[in-house]
Amino acid sequence: MEGTRRTSTHYERELQDIKQNLLYSGALTEKAIENVTASLLDRSSDLARQVIEGDAEIDRLDTEIEEQCIRLLALRQPIARDLRFITTAIKINGHLERIGDMAVNIAERVLALNEVPQLKPYIDLPRMAEIARSMIRGSLDAFVREECELANRVRRMDSEIDTLNEQIFRELLTFMLEDARTIHRALLIMQVSKNLERIADHAKGIADMVVYMVTGINVRHQWPGEDHDDVCRTRREEG
Amino acid sequence: MEGTRRTSTHYERELQDIKQNLLYSGALTEKAIENVTASLLDRSSDLARQVIEGDAEIDRLDTEIEEQCIRLLALRQPIARDLRFITTAIKINGHLERIGDMAVNIAERVLALNEVPQLKPYIDLPRMAEIARSMIRGSLDAFVREECELANRVRRMDSEIDTLNEQIFRELLTFMLEDARTIHRALLIMQVSKNLERIADHAKGIADMVVYMVTGINVRHQWPGEDHDDVCRTRREEG
Amino acid sequence: MTRKLKEILIRRIFFLFACVSILILGLIVTFLFREGIPIFRVVSVKEFLLGSEWYPTFDPPAFGIWPLIVGSFIVTSFSTLIAVPLGVLSAVYISEIAPRPVKEIAKPVIELLAGLPSVVLGFFGMVVLAPWLQDTFDLPTGLNIVNASLMLALMAIPTISSIAEDALYAVPREFKEASYALGATKSETILKVIVPSALSGISTAVILGMARAIGETMVVLMVAGGAAAIPESLFDSVRPMPASIAAEMGEAPFRSDHYHALFATGIVLFLLTLAFNLIADYVSHKFRETGSGTL
């Protein structure tokens, strides 16, 4: 039976379309994070506005992908692997859309921050952004390549972000307590940090779904530490 | 053909099970919000801890409902009304689970707030909580009764919450600027407010899905003002 | 348009050909009556049918064919009594019980035997059975009802068996499976499901077998003995209608009363078999319409 898989059917092409759209949406969100980080560092309001405007495309893709998925559910009635793919796609799509929204949130804060002098040089924020971005990329790579191990690695990265966020929060709190004039700016930066942390959460959510897609096991309410090592090994023999 | 619908089939009973579970989960989240609000007002850490512990049940339901939905997708291959119901259920389930998480977030802030003296009497927060709770209830009622109008009303309530949140934010900012000692508490209260606002967002998300379920029209990226009046009228003749 | 025209033309021509059968049937009736009716100027219909004296060559002749009718009826009945159980049971054997190799040979052989010329059976009855009967039962002649019935039965059995086997074979396998699945034994399945389901086909087989027997000429001509009297025992000779016609036509002067009387006998025979066939037709039709569902 191996090797006799037919040249791609219309159905498989439709599944591929969804995958392509998801990857496109993922690329857009990655780009949005990259841009919004750059706008923060360079204090570029234009770039920030670009991110805000760019979200319309992510929203459009969100709608389109969801329609594609429901269309496929209605017309093709996928099961097993295909069903796991579709449900995963729906979830990933939701996460990406939320990530887009977070990027917009950040961009709005950046616009406000650009109105006032810079509080301090950003060191941890770009690191957070970079990690978040690589989590998105990693989870989507895992999705494309159906690699459980990679997804698991992404899931473990989330704690790094949480640590950074907490660090930033404490640092900003110190600023605020020391100088009331920094409060407004510190709050804005806090929100940026919080949003990045949530982006990472969503990236982890994507990775959770990839684990589900590949193994059929639901790890959403299970922390990466718990027994993630086993998850990927329970996968059946392929073929 | 009217009136000849058969007595509930096994399939319909399975659909009903999902509905029941969702309503149960909805009730739990409502209760969580109620409790967490009470814990805030009464400064009751016990109640707050109860909310945190209670989330496990909501998480369990989340997993169970999602499994039920995927099971149904795999085994019953729903279409049309049933498919819209299932996709709606999956989304609502996700929203409820997030709402539960937000309640836990709030409860954690409440525990922190209970460690320190009360900043000010809470007036707007309980109002926000009440609105959020009634949005959840309203959206789930709309779901059960498949009432588009009701869902639309819920969708419009979201702006009230946004206004309140902004109001609270500004008020707290004033406190912080005036007295650096309030900063820590104000930040906590801000987070409570922000979480309530996000709960309301999720409630609106549920209402969006109900509109979709009843009408088949996707209103997620469309604000209630835009042309919500028409949405419910496009619904076809029933029978 | 030419294609349409051509189609219509072909259709018309074919229709004319199809009408030939009707034409022939009409001609048969016409000529039977044309040559037969004149006898009724000599005797009445009632006398002809019910008269018990058949002395066409006497002077004055007697044209009562009642003994002939009785003869036909008796040999047909007895042959049916012998042929039906044997034919149907052997059909059951072939279609349900016989091992596959036997089945594959038996079926065409039976069909072959259905085509055995009747003169052969008549000959056999004359040459073999008659002397044996005569010796064994100490009879004046072996050419009698028993001999004719046996030979007619032997002639009819392959027909009955073959058609009945077709009917049994046509019983859907699903019926058999259903019966077995309900815990029935093989014989129960045969008797309660297969045979009842094939009943319409079997009854057609029986009626056709009888029709063949009643119209059969050579066997009765050669072995029935030819006595134109109402028989008193099974070992008496009889002279069934076809035998009478076949035997006497050669000697009857052209367009004589005797000649006309034989044609009239032909009419009776014709009407009788016609009735038989219509009944058979009706029976098989009725069964078909109700989907053999009224058993």
Add this chain to the structure above:
Amino acid sequence: MALQTSMRWRYFKEGVFFGLVRLSAFLLTAALGGLLLYIFVNGLGVLSWDFLTLPPTDSMTKGGIMPAILGTLYLTTGAILVALPLGIVSAVYLTEYAKQGPLVRVIRVGVNCLAGVPSIVFGLFGLGLFVVFLQFGSCILSGALTLGILILPTIIGASEEALKAVPQTFREASLALGVSKWQTIVRIVLPNALPGILTGSILGIGRAAGETAPVMFTAAAFYTAKLPSSIFDEVMALPFHIYVLATAGTHIEATRPIQFGTILVLVGLVLGVDLIAIVIRSTMRKRKRW
């Protein structure tokens, strides 16, 4: 326990029934097999080349049966020439063209009735129409026509069955390809029905060859040494020859061997022809898969 005895009772009944069935099968085989064997054994000794090729001599007590064989062949060939075209065309009309209606029902009933008419009545009819009315006299033509009419219903029936056995889907497929009805019949229906039609016809030939009664009045000569020169000549026929030898001859006992030989030839001829038909049919059935 009660159930067990009941099973035993059921199996006992089964045994009785199967015994009965086997017995009848045995009886039938014994009777018909014995008959054939008897004829074969008694007839085989008579068969010789002379027997088949010489005319009878010495008031039919000696010599062969060649005229009778030839006569039978002439008669059956004639019958087929009459019945085959008529029968096939009628069957095509009935299955392919006829719409349900009173006229068609009349035709159908007519064919059915014709099939049931006793052969002796055909004889009378042939006598009345061909011999007397049309004044052909007793000759090959009259006999062949009579026999042709006799086997017409058989051929119509067989052809109809063969035509009906051609799946309706073939016709639909052809028509759906934009092929006219006539072409569909010629290209698809008839070729596929042909084996069935042939089988039916050959069985008809067998029947015609074995028939005695109809030829008695219409064609068969008691004795004629000369071979027919035209279709208006009388001929001898095998079945009639047997009948004559066995019943009407003056030397019935003396001609016994000739009778057996003739019987054997007739049986061989008829069953041989039938066998051909059956072989054709079974190979056709094996080959076709619809």
Add this chain to the structure above:
Amino acid sequence: MEDNRVIKTKDVNFFYGKFRALTDISMDFEKHRVTALIGPSGCGKSTLLRLLNRMNDLIDGTHVEGEVLFEGKNIYAPDVDPVEVRRRIGMVFQKPNPFPKSIFDNITYGPKLAGLGDRIELEALVEQSLRQAVLWDEVKDILGQSAMMLSGGQQQRLCIARALAMKPDVLLMDEPTSALDPISTAKIEELIQDLKKDYTIIIVTHNMQQAARISDMTGFFYLGKLIEYSATEKIFTRPDIKQTEDYITGRFG
């Protein structure tokens, strides 16, 4: 846009004797689309299909009211030759029904009778049709063998190739996979989706999922009436009529 509607039915009523099997059917069938007709047994979907190439002519005692326009011309007009109509509108049936001839002869049957005699042209046509029906690779070496030796699924694809060899504009399919196993069914479904770039396909199916999988437009019939006719996606996600929804979700009867 007028051009896009290859077949239009206008208020078509169809009667078996006095029984009205179809009531006021007005439907447009678009070019290069797969249109599926669904509905419970006896809803008239097959009747409508057979009416589109006048296959219903073969049944005694039926008559049609209304118009069936094929490329603007009513195929029930008295001057129209149904043979010509059927040549332009091909049909594939429920059970695979190849003729008991060779594969080659099956495909050339129609074209030959339509007057195509050139051997080379015929060979090219056979290859082309078989390729279109995705059967060429499987049978190219056994073109002379009987079509009856093919499997059921191959036979049905052969029937499709045979219909394609007539170069029709429209292909009618009457439950073309109901006699096939799931794997053959999947192949035919793929094929149908491939074919729609060149042909207009109208398919009757009692398998709703099949309609969902392969069709662009779906018409739902009930009791001889066209209840709802719309894009397949719409029918299967948010039909306008409750009867349709009840039927496709299995809440019917």
Add this chain to the structure above:
Amino acid sequence: MEDNRVIKTKDVNFFYGKFRALTDISMDFEKHRVTALIGPSGCGKSTLLRLLNRMNDLIDGTHVEGEVLFEGKNIYAPDVDPVEVRRRIGMVFQKPNPFPKSIFDNITYGPKLAGLGDRIELEALVEQSLRQAVLWDEVKDILGQSAMMLSGGQQQRLCIARALAMKPDVLLMDEPTSALDPISTAKIEELIQDLKKDYTIIIVTHNMQQAARISDMTGFFYLGKLIEYSATEKIFTRPDIKQTEDYITGRFG
């Protein structure tokens, strides 16, 4: 828990002449469950089913190796009467096959042969069986009429009632809806799900969706082997074997 497994097959091999149609099948069938057997045509699923109540005995030239244990006893042991086995293990076939008798006589056929003669008992049995098969309301006034007059779906439910009248422990079903329209199919599927509280049901189906809808356990067969056997939910969401997944997702062959 041993008790729960009504039928067990142990290394069963089945041969048509020299062709091995089933290879080393070891399967347990649990009480009050619906077990579906799926797989492509010729995979052996129907063969296995017919082997479970010795219906394969009726085919010449076959033989079985291994054991089929019904309530712990090998039904292929020499002292076992197949008639008895079939009484305990009922069967419903692909095509509805009521006898051409009245509805009443159809249902009482088996019980009467088994010795039940009392008219009142028989009547009660008929009502009970028909009610179980959800057919009583439709036929209670026409029990004397021929079963052939019922619709296909009703006939099939009658066949189920007929099987139930024997009060079997196990009900084997061989593609019981493949000859029915979707509405009748839905009714039979509901019925099967109702029946599992009283009977153990083993069903062969080539409709995978049907297996998904109605069964608790599913076994996937390919080339006479049992490839995967597990809870239906698992098979349809995350099968362990790739062949299974390829088959159910239509990526096969």
